[in-house]
Amino acid sequence: VFNMFRGLVGSKSLTKEDMAPAMNKMQDHLIAKNVARDIAEKLCDSVSTKLEGKVMGTLSRVTSVIREGIEESLVQILSPRRRIDILRDAMEARSRGKPYSMVFCGVNGVGKSTNLAKICFWLVENGFSVLIAACDTFRAGAVEQLRTHTSHLNALHPAEKHDGRSPVQLYEKGYGKDAAGIAMEAIKYARDCHFDVVLIDTAGRMQDNEPLMRALSKLIKINQPELVLFVGEALVGNEAVDQLTKFNRALADHSDMDQPRLIDGIVLTKFDTIDDKVGAAISMTYTTGQPIVFVGTGQTYRDLRKLNVKAVVKALLKA
Amino acid sequence: MVLADLGRKITSALKSLSNATIIDEDVLNSMLSEVCRALLEADVNIRLVKQLRENVKSVIDFEEMAGGLNKRKMIQTAVFKELVKLIDPGVKAWTPLKGKPNIIMFVGLQGSGKTTTCTKLAYHFQKKGWKSCLICADTFRAGAFDQLKQNATKARIPFYGSYTEVDPVLLAADGVEKFKNEGFEIIIVDTSGRHKQEDSLFEEMLQVSNAVNPDNVVFVMDASIGQACEAQSRAFKEKVDVASVIITKLDGHAKGGGALSAVAATKSPVIFIGTGEHIDDFEQFKTKPFVSKLLGMGDIEGLIDK
Ligand SMILES: Nc1nc2c(ncn2[C@@H]2O[C@H](COP(=O)(O)OP(=O)(O)OP(=O)(O)O)[C@@H](O)[C@H]2O)c(=O)[nH]1
Ligand SMILES: Nc1nc2c(ncn2[C@@H]2O[C@H](COP(=O)(O)OP(=O)(O)OP(=O)(O)O)[C@@H](O)[C@H]2O)c(=O)[nH]1
Ligand SMILES: [Mg+2]
Ligand SMILES: [Mg+2]
Secondary structure (H helix, E strand, C coil): CHHHHCCECCCCECCHHHHHHHHHHHHHHHHHCCCCHHHHHHHHHHHHHHHCCCECCCCCEHHHHHHHHHHHHHHHHHCCCCCCCHHHHHHHHHHCCCCEEEEEECCCCCCHHHHHHHHHHHHHHCCCCEEEEEECCCCCCHHHHHHHHHHHHHHHCCHHHCCCCCCEEEECCCCCCCHHHHHHHHHHHHHHCCCCEEEEEECCCCCCCHHHHHHHHHHHHHHCCCEEEEEEECCECCHHHHHHHHHHHHHHHCCCCCCCCCCCEEEEECHHHCCCCCCHHHHHHHHHCCCEEEEECCCCCCCEECCCHHHHHHHHHCC | CCCHHHHHHHHHHHHHHHHCCCCCHHHHHHHHHHHHHHHHHCCCCHHHHHHHHHHHHHHCCCCCCCCHHHHHHHHHHHHHHHHHHHHCCCCCCCCCCCCCCEEEEEEECCCCCHHHHHHHHHHHHHHCCCCEEEEEECCCCCCHHHHHHHHHHHHCCCEECCCCCCCHHHHHHHHHHHHHHCCCCEEEEEECCCCCCCHHHHHHHHHHHHHHCCCEEEEEEECCECCCHHHHHHHHHHHCCEEEEEEECCCCCCCCHHHHHHHHHHCCCEEEEECCCCCCCEEECCHHHHHHHHHCCHHHHHHHCC
């Protein structure tokens, strides 16, 4: 009989103690959804603090008040404070006769090259010509991978439909060369040959690998691309936080500039492989405050989406 | 070392037992919270972590037990046992037979490190005098054959694959047939990355497996994976006969706890770990020594047999 009244709070103000049991459950729930442990804890703490002292109606349940509080926070974390409008910016660059360049970076195997190819497809569909710069000069097959994508993309968009010129071209100098230098040549080549956009693929690297992180900073510093995209996979657990923090820190530390270029946005890949364990989206945006610009949802060119904040929050809260 | 951070945290949590004058439920709970926190930060599956907590608690009955030393010992042993359970599936690792074709098929999620690790494994055996070779049965990923070819060429390992054939089942079968006839001992088949949500990819994996009849199916897992690992690993195991796990990318910061969930889900031991992109960034993995090294407490291992 008394069970019926569990979780009911009379008309009194809410204390952290009232919330603790349900909040702990919420924290475990978020961790199970693959939110990084540390971030799940911070998130629950901040919602606790916000709700503390709130006067509750006789019939409201602590659990639902908490749920609403968490939901609101999740929406806020995922909602971009800054819009990135690539099509508009690329159009603007075109009108100034300057190619719009984007760098793709991230740890090994997360989907940089594949999602670069998907974004290339999307740009071509929107009427842009694209130069792909093969700046992963390390991993076996990296250049051939991009060459294959280039020819597939051109087959989908034959030259006849694009003023007699193939809309996609690959700029490559084989293996072993300095990536920053190739990127620079590619941007110059794009300007000379009137390509609208340059997509710069880079080698995967671990965030703790000093020499490789230094090399990436150099590439970004000397080329000043319009957009630096961090590619991270939705499969990643607690590492998401460390990856983003350290990529940003490396870009800041090695740049010797007052206002270094940091990560501008995130590409969240392999979203089709995680069911409702969508927590990496929270870990990544919470850590950087930067928006998720694209979501990769499969291995074909059309598997690219914008983040659906509502759907992600719903999946996170689903029992 | 891999998971070293986790080891340190658990060791320090267990030390809190020795420091406490009386061991009551509060001491146990706070120690367990610390252990679980460390495990969750290392991405160990949350269900396994909760289970660990329950299992340890169920061993200890504060009402009935007297004597601090006994309690301490029992708690430490229980925690240790549970940790071993996470890493040790209790089956012996597969070993190849000399003078026979040993067919090893690699499977795993997209980008986990299969192609890179295939070459590492072939090279490992080749260095030890086994006749090793590689087969590329990934006809999907752009540049997959070039990748394997470049890796194999650099390591002087014979390989088989095609730029034109689109059927991975056929390729795998032809390659195995060819290398068997040529007397190869370690025949490694690389396959495309796949995930449980796409049935056709899983069906393809089964067909490749049926065609080559592997002696060992190796599941390759990225050390940075989080809570999605368990469901994926289980699905792979349900489709093909996974018998070994390799955890890659342990040269990074990741502690690999998520990937360890693959051990429980596939009931297969970790046989090697990958620690870099180069061909010899590869270490054999032995479960038992690892666990005692990890916890830096060989003395506790002794307790288990009592
Ligand atoms: N299911 C799924 N697979 C993806 C997605 N994006 C990429 N992949 C796959 O992930 C694997 C790795 O992709 P790549 O693009 O080569 O990754 P990368 O980051 O460039 O890898 P490195 O250059 O080696 O560091 C490939 O098999 C891709 O097909 C996605 O959104 N969903
Ligand atoms: N740092 C590091 N990188 C690794 C390790 N193992 C593999 N990689 C890198 O991870 C990326 C993906 O490796 P692949 O071997 O292409 O992965 P895969 O599983 O064959 O990928 P798909 O065939 O697309 O599913 C590459 O950049 C590899 O160099 C490792 O142990 N450490
Ligand atoms: Mg790549
Ligand atoms: Mg591969």
